Amino acid sequence: MQQVRATVDHDRCAGVTLCTQAAPGAFAINDDGQSEYQPGHGDLRDLREAADGCPMSAIAVFADDKEVT
Numbered sequence: 001m002q003q004v005r006a007t008v009d010h011d012r013c014a015g016v017t018l019c020t021q022a023a024p025g026a027f028a029i030n031d032d033g034q035s036e037y038q039p040g041h042g043d044l045r046d047l048r049e050a051a052d053g054c055p056m057s058a059i060a061v062f063a064d065d066k067e068v069t
Helices: 018-021 042-054
Strands: 004-008 027-029 036-039 059-063
Touching: 004 036, 004 042, 018 027, 018 042, 042 059
Parallel strands: none
Antiparallel strands: 004 059, 027 036
């Protein structure tokens, strides 16, 4: 089974929250108003959609430890 995960670059994240809409449960907004990936949530398609929709290009998606976005 493919392992998927995402990272959020907090130097770029502006807290627009489109990622929480594209991949519900996979991202949450922290106390600083920035997105944080919630490990173990979201499938590859939803994570890629969140990354593609991020206006700040703050999300990177990995499958089996290789970046896919």
